[in-house]
Ligand code: HEC
Ligand code: HEC
């Protein structure tokens with residue numbers, strides 16, 4: 497009986513360790529066209545390891561550490577800066593902020609034909625994180641008056657949101673796409689990821705261009721619009737499944753900054769903050 501159990505355990509561990517996420521499966525079935533490789537060659541030749549400039553942050557999301565260390569486990573930051581967004585002056589600060597709690601693939605890997613689900617993942621080891629309200633930054637403020645004093649210790653009981661704050665949110669937990677109960681993303685330790693790293697460090701420009709074209713073939717150049725997630729209907733993310741309370745869902749879905757972004761009709765348009773009040 498025990499032996500059978502051990503065999504079952506081993507075989508499930510084996511298939512777990514060897515199963516491929518959907519992204520890698522797609523890469524294995526992709527052959528970039530010569531046009532894609534040509535385009536990629538141009539991008540690789542133009543690509544520089546840009547030094548991070550200090551002025552990429554705008555208030556009220558104050559200057560943070562220049563590097564986001566929690567991105568170190570992402571396959572994407574093998575080549576991309578962390579934070580990765582530099583081009584769109586309007587949105588880069590917000591998109592870089594989101595990389596602290598949302599995996600790159602959630603926004604950039606959205607194949608049309610498959611139904612993905614989203615869960616919290618510990619990006620360090622790829623394990624699933626139990627959904628719960630404390631994983632969100634948005635927390636309900638609790639009035640001090642509701643605090644109870646324990647008669648035996650005379651110490652006030654910590655309020656739930658104070659506890660959550662004290663524990664500090666774990667920056668390695670990110671909302672990640674799953675397909676058939678399996679994370680779509682590629683870990684840094686994966687053989688393909690390691691080979692890519694080597695190639696990026698010491699490969700020839702042609703090799704790099706071909707690999708870059710392959711990696712980006714199933715990806716979306718642009719991320720989703722703010723409203724794709726900050727929306728009550730047909731949201732990309734099922735916030736309740738991610739552990740959000742009704743209060744948190746309401747705050748995220750009716751987020752005023754994302755509503756402000758929805759007013760932009762094109763990349764160059766300027767809207768004054770004053771019009772938020774109208
Ligand atoms: C092997 C290196 C490498 C890896 C790994 C990599 N990228 Fe890129 N990526 C590049 C280069 C080079 C560019 C060209 C623009 C630049 O220089 O930043 C680029 C461009 C992009 C763009 C802009 C659109 C485009 O095609 O030019 C997006 C979006 C992007 N990458 C997302 C990702 C995501 C998401 C991942 C992880 C799943 C990833 N990349 C992994 C090298 C890489
Ligand atoms: C919340 C959604 C979201 C997440 C998470 C996200 N991106 Fe993006 N990304 C976007 C959007 C939207 C754009 C289009 C340009 C913009 O609005 O900044 C973009 C554009 C880009 C570009 C091209 C433009 C540029 O600024 O260089 C690259 C490269 C890129 N993303 C890489 C990444 C990588 C790498 C990660 C993970 C570390 C990531 N993104 C995570 C939404 C996201």
Ligand code: HEC
Nearest residue numbers: 587590597631632633634720721722724725748753754757
């Ligand atoms: C892939 C889904 C997704 C996209 C796309 C997205 N967001 Fe978010 N955003 C979230 C989630 C989830 C949170 C809540 C994180 C938390 O509470 O921990 C959030 C939080 C925020 C917050 C912080 C809210 C607060 O009260 O702390 C702001 C501001 C915000 N988003 C603005 C934007 C803007 C602007 C865009 C588009 C340029 C955008 N978001 C696109 C998922 C998304």
